[in-house]
Amino acid sequence: MEQNDYIKESLDIKDPNITFETEFIKCFTHREYQAKLDYDAPNCPACQEKRENYDFQKPYKIPYLEMGGFKVLIRLKKRRFRCKTCGKIQVAKTSLVRENHQIPNIINHKITEKLMGRKAMTKIAEDLSVSLSTVYRQLERFESKTDWTYLPEVMSWDEYAFKKGKMSFIAQDYQSKKIVTILDRRTQTVIRNHFMCYPHKVRSRVKVITMDMFSPHYSLAKKLFPNTKIVLDRFYIIQNLSRAMNRFRIRIMNPFERKSIEYRALKHYWKLIQQDRRILSDKRFYRPTFRMHVTKQEIVQRLLSFSDDLRSHYELYQLLLFHFQEKKGEYFFELISDTIKHVHPIFKTVFSTFLKDKEKIVNALKLSFSNAKLETTNNLIKVIKRNAFGFRKFENFKKRIFLALNIKKERTSFVLSRC
Ligand SMILES: [Zn+2]
Structure with missing residues (x-):
């Protein structure tokens, strides 16, 4: 196979009018190719007269798809035609890049593909060796x-x-x-x-x-x-409840000495308090904070032993979670009305919003959406x-x-x- 055919095949370039001349490897990180776009002069679009070959444009730098870990750059020289009659000059066309553009269509497609993902705009630009404005331009085309x-x-x-x-x-x-x-x-x-x-x-x-x-x-x-x-x-209802629990835990934690086991344990195991206790695993692991092997359930019991206030609010919180998950709106609200007078203000605030929006919460439980x-x-x-x-x-x-x-x-x- 000739070098030209070989390069074209490996780059998947279909335009028969493009011929590759040389290949360079630069800095071991990218390859550069020199190519020419040339074909027989078509008639002038303006006056339908015959045209002649004029010259080649100075090479266009076209960033191309990466190949085998190498960034690829094509320097494409395009043929220019001149009309003998009207003197108009026109540049040869190719399916590789749109007219007056430098970015090959295939790169634009790649950009679109990546725009559907989650990567940062700057990362997309970097990955495809194009400028950030090229990525934005493609986005703006939608x-x-x-x-x-x-x-x-x-x-x-x-x-x-x-x-x-x-x-x-x-x-x-x-x-x-x-x-x-x-x-x-x-x-x-x-x-x-x-x-x-x-x-x-x-x-x-x-x-x-x-x-x-x-x-x-x-x-x-x-x-x-x-x-x-x-x-x-439902997500927000749980979120509000669990945020209240979290803020309350911090209230309890803060008065303890920073180096005390109470402070460190309440800080480190915050998540276990938030979680529905029914999902806490009973596997035993070594926990450096306690210097012994304990289960998650045992850790929670330890944390609760630090404060009666924490324990009573935790029990209430877990019971509300339970009624909510079981879709027992009646029990959920009964519990709230019964306890709202005695709970900490952090919970009081959340409870009163719940009561205010009772109907919508009951809907959430009944309709099983969300x-x-x-x-x-x-x-x-x-x-x-x-x-x-x-x-x-x-x-x-x-x-x-x-x-x-x-x-x-x-x-x-x-x-x-x-x-
Ligand atoms: Zn003409």
Whole structure:
């Protein structure tokens, strides 16, 4: 096989008009190829007259896919044609790169593929040896279109801090986890204006909306979606309860001497207190804090022995968790009403919000929606956010989330605008 054919095959370059001339290896980290793009002069597109070969452009640097661990750079010289009649000069075309572009189509496809994942923009650029602005340019080529004829039966509403202090609103299809919309602010007006664009008939289709417990949007949702029930997200209910437990543990821990076993044990084993005690394993391990072999259950007993207050709140917390997991709303609220007067203010606050939102919590238990929450989505968005320090524009952040969540799935409302 000739060297040219060999190189073309290994780089998977199909354009017959490209010929490879030389190959260099530089610094043992990347390969450079010199290539020419040339073919017989076609007629002039302007006047249909015959054209002649003019000259070659100075080589274009084209970053290409990595090969066998080597970064690849192609220096492509393109033929220029000149029309004898009108004097117009035109550059030869190739399927490798779009006209007036430097990035091969295959790299753009790779960028898109990676944009659907979770990697940081800077990492994508680095991996493919392209500039950060190339990655952004590819992201910006997507546009989101809203399907105004469809809303899911079960929707979940959420809020995310896109930037510090800047909250955005996200609505998701509960079942498919696909994004319904992302709005750059979460004010009532912004949300209302968006959903009012759906015809009444479409809005009537929504049966359930799950949301965060402190969401100020209950009544708005009721107005926009006449047939909907509001369900508090079970994830948030548990989260609020478990946060109260955690803050209370810290209260108990802090007065102890920093070096004391009480302080160290309460600090180190915080998670065991939060966890549902039914899942604590009874395997025995050596624990340096206690200098002996103990089970997780025994550790919890040790921690509780440090404070009666901790013990009584822990018992209450575990019982509430139990009723909640068993979907016994009645017992759950009975226990809350019975104890609210005697519990620590940290719990008192949480209990009174629970009582205020009783109906929505009971709905959450009855309707069995929202169990595992949209944790995958949450995590994904967290990762994207963490990797998104480059997202100065909300639009880009939004596109990235859409790409990651919707594009691979079938009913996508997301299209490539041009490619
Ligand atoms: Zn011409």
